[in-house]
Structures are given as C-alpha cells and as structure tokens.
Amino acid sequence: MSVNTTGLISTMGVGGSTPEQELAKLSDMTQGVEGISAQEYRARIDKAQQLMRQQGIAAIYLNAGTNLYYFTGTRWYASERMVGAILPAEGELEYIAPAFELDTLKGYMVIEGRVNCWHEDESPYGLFVQRLGELGISQGKLAMDESAAFFIFDGVRQLAPAFEFVNGKTVTAACRMIKSETELALLQRAKDMTLEVHKAAARILHEGITVGEVESFIHQAHKAVGAPAGSYFCIVLFGEDSAYPHGVKSPKALELNDTVLIDTGCQLHGYNSDITRTYVYGTPSERQRQLWQLEQDAQLAAFEAAKVGAPCSSVDRAARDVLEQAGFGPGYDLPGLPHRTGHGIGLDIHEWPYLVLNDHTPLAPGMCFSNEPMLCVPGEFGVRHEDHFYMTQSGPKWFTQPAHSIDNPFGY
Numbered sequence: 001m002s003v004n005t006t007g008l009i010s011t012m013g014v015g016g017s018t019p020e021q022e023l024a025k026l027s028d029m030t031q032g033v034e035g036i037s038a039q040e041y042r043a044r045i046d047k048a049q050q051l052m053r054q055q056g057i058a059a060i061y062l063n064a065g066t067n068l069y070y071f072t073g074t075r076w077y078a079s080e081r082m083v084g085a086i087l088p089a090e091g092e093l094e095y096i097a098p099a100f101e102l103d104t105l106k107g108y109m110v111i112e113g114r115v116n117c118w119h120e121d122e123s124p125y126g127l128f129v130q131r132l133g134e135l136g137i138s139q140g141k142l143a144m145d146e147s148a149a150f151f152i153f154d155g156v157r158q159l160a161p162a163f164e165f166v167n168g169k170t171v172t173a174a175c176r177m178i179k180s181e182t183e184l185a186l187l188q189r190a191k192d193m194t195l196e197v198h199k200a201a202a203r204i205l206h207e208g209i210t211v212g213e214v215e216s217f218i219h220q221a222h223k224a225v226g227a228p229a230g231s232y233f234c235i236v237l238f239g240e241d242s243a244y245p246h247g248v249k250s251p252k253a254l255e256l257n258d259t260v261l262i263d264t265g266c267q268l269h270g271y272n273s274d275i276t277r278t279y280v281y282g283t284p285s286e287r288q289r290q291l292w293q294l295e296q297d298a299q300l301a302a303f304e305a306a307k308v309g310a311p312c313s314s315v316d317r318a319a320r321d322v323l324e325q326a327g328f329g330p331g332y333d334l335p336g337l338p339h340r341t342g343h344g345i346g347l348d349i350h351e352w353p354y355l356v357l358n359d360h361t362p363l364a365p366g367m368c369f370s371n372e373p374m375l376c377v378p379g380e381f382g383v384r385h386e387d388h389f390y391m392t393q394s395g396p397k398w399f400t401q402p403a404h405s406i407d408n409p410f411g412y
Contacts, residue, residue: 008256010283012408017203019217023224026200029193030226035269036182041073041111044175045093051171052089058140059088059132060168061156063148066347067172069270073110082124082152084145085113088135096128125155132160143168173352177344178366183271184390187345187368190227190273191388191399194265197221198277199410201262205281211236211251218264227266232273232349235263242278243382245339245374257282259381265349272349274370275400276386279409291375292406295383298322298373299402302341302355303389306369306396311360312353316341319373320357328375335377342370345388367391368399 009015048071052060062068062085064076072093076083083101086094092113097105099117106115116131118124132138142163144153157165179187200221201214219230235247238254242261254260263276278295280288298319305318319341323329328336340356343349345368353361355369372386385403389396404411 008282010407011279011281012412013199013410014202014260014279014281015205019204019213019220022200022204022217023220026196026221026224028224028226029196030189030268033186033189033268034182035186036073038073038110040180040182041071044071045087045111047175048087048171049089051174052087052143055166055170056141057089057143057166057171058137059086059135060143060171061085061128061145061148061152062087062168062172063145063152065145065147066270066351067145067147067168067176070172070176070347071111072113074105074108075270076105076108078147078149080151082118082128082155084148086116086128086131086135088137091135094131096124096131098124123155123159125152125159128156129160139163141166143171146172169352176346177352177361178364179346179368179390180366183346184366184368186269186271187273187388187390188399190266190268190271191275193222193225193227193268194273194275195400196225197264197266198262198275201264202260202277202279202410205254205260207254207256207281209254211238211253214262218262222264222266225266227268229267232265232267233263235261235276237261237382238281240379240381243376243378243380245376245382245384254281257285259288259383261382261384263384263386270347272345272347274345274349274386274388276372276384277403277409278383278385279403279406284406288381289406291377291381291383294323294326295373295375295385296402298337298375299371299385299387302371302373303396303398306363306389306391308364308391308393308395309362311362312355313357313360315355315363315369315371316357316373323373323375336375337373338376339374341373344369363391365391365393 064078064083094114139162146169239258265274302319342355344351368390374384376382388399403409
C-alpha cells in the first residue's frame with residue numbers, strides 16, 4: 001500500500017513518481033554501439049597462441065561459456081555435454097560438439113573452424129584426444145579451461161595420461177583482464193544504462209513498496225534502455241536487511257527513513273554493468289550520514305591507491321585502512337568490510353583480477369574493476385557505494401562518477 005509521505009522525504013530524486021511515469025521516460029540507449037568484430041576475435045586467438053608458445057603449452061581446451069565466447073564469438077552455454085574449442089599453439093582453431101547440434105552451432109559461429117562431432121553413444125573425450133593426436137599433439141602441456149566442469153577434465157585425463165595438465169587461466173585470464181577500446185566502450189554504455197535505471201528506480205519508491213515490485217520495475221527499465229534480457233541480476237534491500245551484502249531470505253517492505261540499497265546490472269553484447277547505490281528514503285539520521293560518508297571515503301581511498309604497477313592488494317588495503325581507523329574491522333571482521341573491495345568485470349560479472357589482500361597482480365592499463373568496499377553493521381544497516389573504474393597509463397578513470405551525497409545521491 002502506498003502511503004502519502006509528502007514533505008517527509010528530504011533526499012533529492014527519491015520518491016514522488018510511479019513505475020508507469022518512469023518507464024515512459026526511458027528510451028533505447030544502445031544506438032551506435034558495435035559488438036566485437038571478427039578481426040578482434042582473431043587477434044585474441046593470436047594472442048592466446050603467443051602466450052601458449054611462451055608457456056610451452058601444446059593446446060588449450062576452451063569450454064562453452066564466456067571463454068569460448070571471448071575467443072570465438074560463439075555464444076554457447078555449458079551443460080552436461082562437452083561443447084567447446086580446441087586451440088593448438090600452432091594452427092587453426094577447431095570445435096568439438098554433439099553431432100545433433102552441428103547446424104545450430106554453425107549458426108552462432110563468428111570464427112569458423114572444423115567441427116569434430118560425436119554421437120550420444122560415443123565418448124567426446126575420446127574424440128578430443130584422438131583429434132589432438134591427428135594434429136600431432138600426444139604429450140606435453142595440455143591446458144584445460146579453468147571453468148570447465150570436473151567431468152570434462154577427468155574424462156580427458158583418463159584417456160590421455162601422457163599429458164601434463166595445466167590450468168588454462170594463465171592464457172585466458174592474461175588475455176581477458178586487459179580490455180580493448182571496443183570492450184571499454186561496451187562496458188561504458190552498459191553502465192550508463194544501469195545508472196539511468198537506478199535514477200528511475202529511486203523515483204518510484206514509496207512506503208510499503210516491496211522488494212519484488214522494485215526488482216520487477218528495474219527489470220522492465222533495463223529492457224526499456226536497450227538491454228534485451230532486462231536485468232542480469234538485481235538486489236534490493238531496505239533497512240536492516242541492507243547489512244547483508246547479497247540479501248536475506250525474507251526481505252522487508254520499505255518504511256520511512258529506511259536505508260535503501262540497490263545493486264543491479266545488465267548486459268550489452270555480453271558485457272556487464274554492476275552498480276550499487278545506497279541512500280535514505282526519508283530524512284537521514286546522523287548515524288546514516290556518518291556511515292554513508294565513511295563508506296564513500298573508503299571508496300575514494302581505493303580509487304586513489306590504484307596506480308599502474310601497484311598490486312591489486314594495495315587497493316583493498318587502502319579502503320580497509322579507512323574503515324579500520326574509524327573503528328571497524330579489523331580485516332574482514334564485522335562490523336566492517338567482510339568482502340573484497342572489488343572485482344574485475346567484463347563478460348563475467350566477477351572476473352580476474354580481484355581487489356583483495358591476497359591478489360598481488362600488478363595493475364595495468366586496460367584492467368577494469370568494481371570499487372565497492374561495503375560497510376556492514378548487522379542489526380543497523382549497510383552502505384555500499386559501487387562504481388567501476390578502468391586503468392589507463394596515467395591512472396584510474398571512472399566509468400560512472402560516485403554518488404554525489406546522501407542528500408542528493410544522483411547529483412541533481
């Protein structure tokens with residue numbers, strides 16, 4: 001039930017509208033955006049093969065999912081059947097798939113290649129090993145996609161004991177963590193779309209609105225701005241529930257002066273947005289103001305610590321120091337920041353590298369990260385400001401500007 005709270009909502013841009021009014025204002029934001037070209041996919045394959053030769057890897061298996069999509073443009077989802085690509089260190093990329101999927105698979109291909117087909121009563125693992133042998137690869141290092149299910153790895157291993165099996169991450173992650181200009185443009189537009197959805201979602205809030213109603217609106221709003229599948233994910237939390245980073249089993253409806261935490265995103269040509277905004281529906285208390293600002297101080301400290309050549313861990317350390325100096329933590333203890341400061345983002349919403357104390361990967365131009373050192377106070381509320389940045393030669397640059405203030409989160 002909607003309750004009239006006119007005059008009680010001091011936060012700018014929050015409340016006062018309806019889903020119908022807000023959806024009518026939104027329009028497709030994807031014009032002029034191009035996906036990844038066949039030329040760029042081929043360049044990715046070339047880079048992977050160069051890394052394989054440097055590491056002494058004879059071949060790599062790329063499983064259905066984002067690694068297959070990244071290197072070939074073939075979008076196929078992992079299942080109980082082996083579908084993927086065989087990439088030798090020298091030579092052409094090939095595919096392996098069930099025979100009954102051949103024509104469908106060809107329809108999704110951007111980079112064409114021989115398709116090695118197996119029937120339902122045959123072993124795909126045997127076919128895989130047989131084809132490697134035909135390519136002159138019967139021993140040495142065989143890299144397996146780190147996202148491949150264990151049954152695929154085990155099936156191949158049982159039939160090819162002469163191989164030294166290694167983690168394909170040294171190839172896949174090394175390629176994917178450095179984004180091209182086209183990838184950066186896709187990420188930028190996806191994030192621009194989600195930020196507009198956030199603004200619209202804030203305006204439909206009213207006392208009594210449920211989490212489900214807000215999530216449904218955000219899904220429709222993402223479609224309205226041009227994301228065909230709508231929301232890729234959505235977390236909506238009110239009041240004390242906001243202290244739990246990924247939500248609670250039975251979320252409460254919105255009450256006056258609740259902390260509101262909304263974390264959502266969409267996909268554009270497979271590339272993800274992921275933005276969180278936290279504000280107050282009503283008039284912020286001193287405690288809400290204090291923790292909101294402390295969270296932003298931690299987020300900005302993380303951004304300032306992001307220097308080319310510095311380890312990812314130093315960014316997490318900078319955010320954590322701000323919170324610990326204010327009496328939270330220490331470390332990952334509650335109340336405080338219980339998770340990493342950020343994650344890489346691209347075709348996977350969470351991908352390498354990570355802004356966490358045990359990731360010492362040097363920051364390099366082209367890397368993209370979330371910046372979200374959430375402050376969780378169980379029994380009270382939580383605050384998460386999440387924006388993303390990418391590294392340049394001169395340092396970090398924001399994809400979206402951080403929240404403006406607790407009184408005017410969207411900077412109207």
